[in-house]
Amino acid sequence: xxxxxxxxxxxxxxxxxxxxxxxxxVAYVATTxxxxxxxxxxxxxxxxHMAADYYPNNDTDIRLGEPVTWxxxxxxxxxxxxxxxxxxxIGNQTIKPPDDQQALESPAPVVxxxxxxxQDNETWETPFAWSISDAVSSGNATHILTLQINxxxxxIQDCSASNGHNFRIIFELWxxxxxxxAFEFGWTAGGEHRVAWLQVWFNMTSPRLA
Amino acid sequence: MLQWGHALGRYRYMACNRDYxxxxxxxxxxxxxxxxAVLALLAVIAIEPFAVRSQTVxxxxxxxxxxxxxxxxxxxxxxxxxxxxxxxALLNKALExxxxxxxxxxxxxxxxxxxxxxxxxxxxxxxxxxxxxxxxVASQRSYxxxxxxxxxxxxxxVLGTIAYAFIVAFYQKYRVKRTFQMRVTRK
Numbered sequence: 001x002x003x004x005x006x007x008x009x010x011x012x013x014x015x016x017x018x019x020x021x022x023x024x025x026v027a028y029v030a031t032t033x034x035x036x037x038x039x040x041x042x043x044x045x046x047x048x049h050m051a052a053d054y055y056p057n058n059d060t061d062i063r064l065g066e067p068v069t070w071x072x073x074x075x076x077x078x079x080x081x082x083x084x085x086x087x088x089x090i091g092n093q094t095i096k097p098p099d100d101q102q103a104l105e106s107p108a109p110v111v112x113x114x115x116x117x118x119q120d121n122e123t124w125e126t127p128f129a130w131s132i133s134d135a136v137s138s139g140n141a142t143h144i145l146t147l148q149i150n151x152x153x154x155x156i157q158d159c160s161a162s163n164g165h166n167f168r169i170i171f172e173l174w175x176x177x178x179x180x181x182a183f184e185f186g187w188t189a190g191g192e193h194r195v196a197w198l199q200v201w202f203n204m205t206s207p208r209l210a
Numbered sequence: 211m212l213q214w215g216h217a218l219g220r221y222r223y224m225a226c227n228r229d230y231x232x233x234x235x236x237x238x239x240x241x242x243x244x245x246x247a248v249l250a251l252l253a254v255i256a257i258e259p260f261a262v263r264s265q266t267v268x269x270x271x272x273x274x275x276x277x278x279x280x281x282x283x284x285x286x287x288x289x290x291x292x293x294x295x296x297x298x299a300l301l302n303k304a305l306e307x308x309x310x311x312x313x314x315x316x317x318x319x320x321x322x323x324x325x326x327x328x329x330x331x332x333x334x335x336x337x338x339x340x341x342x343x344x345x346x347v348a349s350q351r352s353y354x355x356x357x358x359x360x361x362x363x364x365x366x367x368v369l370g371t372i373a374y375a376f377i378v379a380f381y382q383k384y385r386v387k388r389t390f391q392m393r394v395t396r397k
Contacts, residue, residue, distance in 0.1 A: 008375075008378070012371055012374070012375055015370075015371050015374050016367055016368070016370075016371040019366070019367035019370040019371060020363070020364060020367035022367075023362075023363030023364065023366045023367045023370075024360060024363045024364070024367075026363060027359040027360045027362065027363040030359055031355070031356045031359050031360075080281075080282050080285050080286075081278065081281050081282065081285065081294060081298055083274060083275075083278055115305055115309070116302060116305065117278070117298045117301045117302050117305065118298075119291060119294060119295060119298050120285075120291065121291075176274070176275060176278060178275055178278055178279050178282065181272055181275050
């Protein structure tokens with residue numbers, strides 16, 4: 001470097017330090033994971049894998065033994081592996097739906113649940129083939145007694161609707177909270193608790209007589 | 211809510227213009243503000259706290275939760291999605307077996323249920339061990355990558371400085387050459 005004047009040397013030192021700072025900043029940005037929004041997606045699709053055709057022949061009145069096929073899906077955008085559970089509940093018009101504001105689940109009875117470990121950015125989809133295998137009518141009320149979901153029969157406790165109108169199946173997304181060591185309705189991200197739930201209404205106006 | 215906002219806005223307006231208020235009005239405003247403050251405090255207390263109820267669903271063993279923690283540690287250490295995918299597949303298989311074990315309620319199925327539980331336990335142990343190994347490997351890899359990136363940055367700075375020095379040197383040579391090539395002409 002003897003061919004250089006002291007001024008050139010100083011300039012070079014300044015340039016080196018500037019480049020070093022810039023390159024180290026680039027390295028820091030490249031090695032530091034960027035924060036992103038954390039959330040889940042929950043969806044229900046109809047028989048043709050679309051947000052349509054939820055009922056056979058587009059008739060919301062489901063008959064005894066009539067098969068209905070939906071697809072349940074969850075997408076994990078939490079940035080890590082998550083253990084999720086979709087709770088399937090059955091209710092009528094008067095039962096409370098989940099409370100978005102206070103993150104409270106619906107008091108409707110749980111029929112079954114689907115559990116799965118999902119990776120980050122992974123979508124898990126499962127068929128939900130169901131039918132009403134037994135329902136009775138007593139007075140004005142129609143009681144659903146058993147549901148068949150994915151070839152398994154589930155006894156339903158205390159689910160009735162006036163004239164068989166406005167039953168609903170509620171899907172709630174629960175996630176495993178590692179700090180609480182339990183499932184919680186919804187998830188916590190960025191200090192905020194969020195919930196995801198869906199409901200599909202149907203009628204059951206042709207029960208057997210009690 | 212609108213009424214409250216309106217009321218507060220009115221008081222703010224009055225506070226801003228307190229030069230126009232006489233002395234008898236001031237204590238009244240203060241007492242009203244005190245009432246508002248008390249009411250606001252009561253409203254905050256009355257609002258139901260943000261409650262998130264947690265519950266354990268089914269017969270899921272806490273082991274699944276422990277294994278999930280180990281998996282999170284691997285991911286934090288920098289394990290790739292393909293490395294984690296293998297363990298997630300095993301965990302889902304364990305979940306399926308656990309679900310099958312739950313359905314075996316008959317007295318004659320006790321042995322089968324115990325076998326399934328043992329199998330699930332074995333799978334979870336395997337996942338935990340692999341996750342621990344993965345955490346070590348991934349953290350070493352992440353550390354090496356980080357060091358290499360920073361060293362790369364330093365090398366880039368050195369190369370940039372050398373390039374600058376060469377460019378300046380060439381430019382100076384070019385300028386000298388051009389100067390000596392100049393012809394002086396009389397006008």
